[in-house]
Amino acid sequence: MSTLQKILNHRGLRVLFGPPGDLALARSSALGQGLLDFAPAMIATGAWALVTAVATVKIGIGLAHALAMSALVYAGSAQLAALPLIAAGAPVWLILVTASIVNLRFVIFSAGLLPYFRDLGLGKRLLLGYLTSDLGYLLAVRRWGDAAPGPQDRTSRTWYFLGLALGNWLAWQSMSVLGIVLADRVPDRWGLDFVGILALITIVVPSITDMPSVAGALVAACVAIVAQALPLKLAVLVAVVAGVAAAIVIENARARTGAGA
Amino acid sequence: MSELGLDLAIAGLVLVTLATRSFFLVIGHRVKLPLSVQQGLRYAPVCALVALVVPQLVLGGPAMHLTVANPRVGAALVAGALMLWRRDMLTAMSGGMAVFIALRLIA
Numbered sequence: 001m002s003t004l005q006k007i008l009n010h011r012g013l014r015v016l017f018g019p020p021g022d023l024a025l026a027r028s029s030a031l032g033q034g035l036l037d038f039a040p041a042m043i044a045t046g047a048w049a050l051v052t053a054v055a056t057v058k059i060g061i062g063l064a065h066a067l068a069m070s071a072l073v074y075a076g077s078a079q080l081a082a083l084p085l086i087a088a089g090a091p092v093w094l095i096l097v098t099a100s101i102v103n104l105r106f107v108i109f110s111a112g113l114l115p116y117f118r119d120l121g122l123g124k125r126l127l128l129g130y131l132t133s134d135l136g137y138l139l140a141v142r143r144w145g146d147a148a149p150g151p152q153d154r155t156s157r158t159w160y161f162l163g164l165a166l167g168n169w170l171a172w173q174s175m176s177v178l179g180i181v182l183a184d185r186v187p188d189r190w191g192l193d194f195v196g197i198l199a200l201i202t203i204v205v206p207s208i209t210d211m212p213s214v215a216g217a218l219v220a221a222c223v224a225i226v227a228q229a230l231p232l233k234l235a236v237l238v239a240v241v242a243g244v245a246a247a248i249v250i251e252n253a254r255a256r257t258g259a260g261a
Numbered sequence: 262m263s264e265l266g267l268d269l270a271i272a273g274l275v276l277v278t279l280a281t282r283s284f285f286l287v288i289g290h291r292v293k294l295p296l297s298v299q300q301g302l303r304y305a306p307v308c309a310l311v312a313l314v315v316p317q318l319v320l321g322g323p324a325m326h327l328t329v330a331n332p333r334v335g336a337a338l339v340a341g342a343l344m345l346w347r348r349d350m351l352t353a354m355s356g357g358m359a360v361f362i363a364l365r366l367i368a
Contacts, residue, residue, distance in 0.1 A: 040350050065267050073274040077313065086270060089262045096273045103281035105309045110285040111294060112302030117286060129283025134313070138306035191361070194333065197314055198340050198357045204310045205344040205353075213307055220308035221315040228316055236312045243308030248301035 004028070023155070030156040034163020037143065041135045042171035044199035049172045051193045052076045053179025054186050059087040063180065070176035074130070074169075078102045081233055104237040108244070109137050116144075116157050128158070131165035135203060139164050142207055211254060216247035336361035 007013065008020045008028060017024040017031075049070070056066045056079065073079055078099040085095045109132055117125055140161050179186070186192065208217050220243030227235035262270070285292065294302075318333045340357030347353065 043350075043354075061262075061267060065271060069271050069274070073271065073278055075274070075278045078274065078277065082270070082274060086262055086267070089266075092266060092270050092273060095270050096277055099274050099277045100281060103277060105305070106282040107284040108302065108305050109309075110281075110283060111289060111292075112299070112305055114285045114289040115299060118290060122287065125286040126279065126283050129286045130279050132282045134306055134310055138310065141303040141306060144303075193317075194336070194361060195354075195358070197317060197333075197337065198354045198361075199350075200310055200314050201337055201340050201357070202344045202350045202353045204307060204314070205341050206348070207307050212301075213304055216304040216308050217311045220311045224312035224316050225319060228320060235316065236309060239312035240305055240308045243312070244301050244304050247304035247308075248297055251301065252297060 026155055027159045030159035031163040031166070034160040034165075035167050036163075037139055038136065038164045038167025041139065041199075041203050042167060044135060044196055044203060045133070045168050045171040046175040047192055047196035047199055048076045049175035050179040050186070051196060052079050053176045054183045054192075055080060055083055057180055057183035059083050061086065066180050067177070070180065071173060074172065075099070075103060076172075077236075098233060101237065102233050105134075105240050106132060108237075108240055109134075112141075113137070113161075116154070116161075119154060120158065124158075128161060128165070131162070131169060133165065133168045135200075136161065136164040136168050138203065138207055212247040212251040215250045216243040219243045219246040332361050332364035335364050 004025065008017055008024050013024075013028070014020070017027045053066070053070055056069055057063075061069075069079060081102045082095050082099050085098060110129055113128070113132065117128055120128070140157075143160065144157065204217075208214055220239040223242040224235050224239035227238045230238065314337075318337050319331070336357040339360045340353045343356045344350070344353040
């Protein structure tokens, strides 16, 4: 029995990975690979968690509410959009509508993830959905590559995605707690939000590798700037739709001329 | 905002996270997307991150500011270029940060 299999025999891990054997080995190594691949992105998630946590405390909701919000809502951009509304005492429905619109890009992501996870039970699909992050999805797509999405390799894909999600979750939760506790001692001039932006740039750049992704990124950037004028924070959604459409158009054109083959 | 209002808002926000992120994973079995769209969705996270980051770079101030003398734009361009060249996150981030600090001192 190998060392890894001995470790997998531990009671806690049996609950997670199932009885020791080839399946448990495949699950745990895919989870570990996901965690490892997410490690560099933890800087980005951590910086955003810190910024979000500090902003949450600074609008003056108490410690318990700030902790509950960061731990459970688990959505940086939606929380940052909701905070000024909460501070202004806006009605709850308006806060929820605004957060929903900021989160609409995840509805699009969920359509992209469906082909990989459609055979899983409802509970597992809900869990993987809840744990989906921008960075986790980006890195999953990078690993899965151009292969047609489908039910093949379901075990390794599911557990790899879970590993990425776990990396994001750990970075978010730890830095949120730190940010909430240290909120009063983190000055704005540190430019923490800019550290987060730089980290995101270094993660996105390696994904822009071919003509469709270049076109998608350029169109998304331009549309996002122009669409800032739209109400209700619709800019990101419109930019994603336009960017994906541009990428598909280029991809199809290249397939027709044979350039993409 | 009242305590109860805050409780309600936070509970609602948790449901919003769950509902948006698992939307098609839960109801998608009835929807059949064309293959090209299904394949095209792998570009969605790149587009989303670009759409989240770029406006924060160029609209950081009161007005749109697209020149390299904008510390954020200059630093972002340097970080992106370094990442393309060296493929190393730490190099790219420290280079970007150095340019950011330098440009802010000059400005």
